[in-house]
Amino acid sequence: MNGAVDLPLGQAELSFTAAGDARVRRSVLPSGVRVLSEQVPGSRSVTVGFWVAVGSRDEHHADAAHPATYGSTHFLEHLLFKGTSSRTALDIAISFDAVGGEHNALTAKEYTCYYAKVQDRDLPMAVEVLSDMFTSSLLDPVEFDNERGVILEELSMAGDDPADVANERFFEAVLGDHPLGRPIGGDPETIRAATREAVLAHYRANYRPQDLVVTVAGAVDHDRLVAELTGALTRHGWDLSVEGAPVERRDTGPARLAAGPALTVVARPTEQVNLLLGVPGLVATDDRRSTMSVLNAIFGSGMSSRLFQQVRERRGLAYAVYSFAPGYSDAGLFGMYAGCAPAKAGTVAALMRTELERVAEHGVTADELRRAGGQLAGASALALEDSDTRMSRLGRAELTLGEFADLDEALRRIALVTVDDVQALAADLVARPFSLVAVGATDEAALHGAVDEIAPRIDVA
Template identity: 35%
Template sequence: MYKKYTLNNGLRIVTEHIPYVKSLSIGVWIETGSKNENLMNNGVSHFIEHMLFKGTTNRSAKDIADTVDGIGGQINAFTAKECTCYYLKVLDSHYQLAIDILADMIFNSKFDPNEIDKERSVILEEISMYEDSPEDVAHDLLSQTIFEDHALGYPILGTRETLLSMDRESLLSYMNEYYTPTNAVISVAGNFNEDTLLEEIKEKFEGWKGKEALPKLESQLDFNYKIIEKIKDIEQTHLCLGFKGVKMGKREVYPLLVVNNILGGSMSSRLFQTIREDRGLAYSVYSYPSIYKDGGMFTIYAGLNPMQLDEVSYLINQEIENLVKRGLTMAELNKAKEQLKGNYILGLESTSSRMTSIGKSELLLGKIHSPKETIQMIDDINMEEIDKIISSLFGSNDFAAAVVSKQGHKDQLEKMLTKGLR
């Protein structure tokens, strides 16, 4: 059962007590990511995430790592399009230390100029590593293309140019803007004593001061349907197709997940079976939805031999056409529902997954669905909703495309875009 508390400074705390485990996962969530950035400071959220591990007034970077390793714990963080999260997983007896470390990182990080320069180099290497992965490049290019006029299209890591322009003052200025109690959530899942846990969090976080709540304004999300390509000296061609998706928090998310499972979201999906298993044309082919507060995108990806682009594009086209004309069978709908429920329930067995689920939901939606409610929403999906989401995804015949290859394919893709997939 989930519980929610709000401290006097506006900080929200959400908890789920799981008495039969011996561990605890705790995360500090901040509602800021690349979506909150601009062309001048793109990558600042991710840079700050790195800097919070580089030492505080109480602990060096090595002290943080040694302390967590010394209790057999796990510490990490991630930056996404719409949020940043710092989290620890420890034995339940070490909850006080976990809270203290997170508070120390949030409030006492030094942002030493020498460490900033070193970490800048680390992130530049991270960008280089990402650029050496053409599959990742294709997905990022698609996001930049379809969200061309919106911050959702910005890369989370930033660019070399923006990273080189950042200094201690700009990092701290951004952090002071967004790292405020009203813009944050602490989520805890695992075995704990509720009273002592809350007292410990209050002691460390109730003094967190900040400006009034940031305005929660949704921005207009326009979709750009065009083609972008990048030439790289690689063996495969990496193709991404992007379609207009669904907003976070909408009922349509659930039928969308069903359609994704059937089309390309699993090894038994239509795309995987047709393109990989039956024809042997690709090692990797799949689909997935990206769901944000302002809107969403649905992506189809394939990694293939450059000579087989036309054939694979044709097969993708055929599967989409079959989906639009014939929809799903009842057997497929029921199978996909069971698949979704199974994946969801298996995820509930991890305290980290449960901490992530309740923290992100509270941060971005302001509400948390119980497992019973979630299972019911999956069970309630009907064929009419499936038909509507298929029409919404593919009915307009609008899509964007990104391709990474050693040879140009833009003319081929432009022909597809001009005449439509179907």
């Protein structure tokens, strides 16, 4: 495989060999269902995922034509495990427990995925059960109210975790009123207000053949997979003879973001302050994503990174300190995290900002660049030992990127990154509006010095 492989929505069949002699195939069925598989030599397990490109960002207020759907995506994720016309919730659980398999789901900001990992011989069962859940969930009224309580407990658990609170407020601060800034799981108010009718309408509007992407990695035969999937979906009520085009991918043009608050303080009686400092980042399809990976590795990933060395090793100010750079279809973030004593919060925040400015002004060394390349190469190769990672890579390629890049192509792109590229990206980030979020036993006064270096706007919550 030389270079990335484009994944046009209108191309019915694709087949190619990826790094490590993995065989990748993709079929777009006449109904619009998309099926991608990666057959990995020597694998005895297989991971299968059922995806829809619907996440928390796709929810909306009530209007004349639609009920409010805030929190519905995450609510629905829970409900699909609660039973169908042919299986109870216990039946679904037993199906996987009886073969030592794993099954779960996740709701993200731009997609939802239901997945299972089993031995290769149990793939037909996994496809059958996931197909039943995906197409035929009852959304039983009693189960709906029971699960409302479960989700409220889940939100309470997250609300008791200062790191979770800081993360949610950080997205709100950096992304402002963009839908990506909203919490994935909704909030207690929206979950209490959710109705079965609204969640059912959300289900029917977004769980259709043209929305479904199935990705499978490991010990998989593509033709057999397509046959088993088609049979299962048909048995559970989908008419796959009706032709339909896959839903279009999201627009990847960068969104115009309204600057959020420079400072958000959430007072909590904790031993540590959870600090997050950052700026708007890059979209998932930006040509500089490889440069961002290298910058993140040098700056805040690993024990040799600049943040770790400056904040923890040289000054002993924090135990956990790192950077991160998620990218979405039309927005992204570059963030820095540290957990530290309240009295040190201002110092740590200023250090994080100063260190990024130092990269922007003076760049990085050739040795740092070489180490980052080695770190990324090793971490990527080790991650791909797991069929879960390969399955997720296929889903992300199909839903968001519109191309598949194997390990060799990813490493080729990283090898092209130069020290000048890293410095230029850091300079770009430093010029963007910073937001600082602090959760813990601190207040505005303790962080005022750091905020003065970030921006003149202060909003204490």
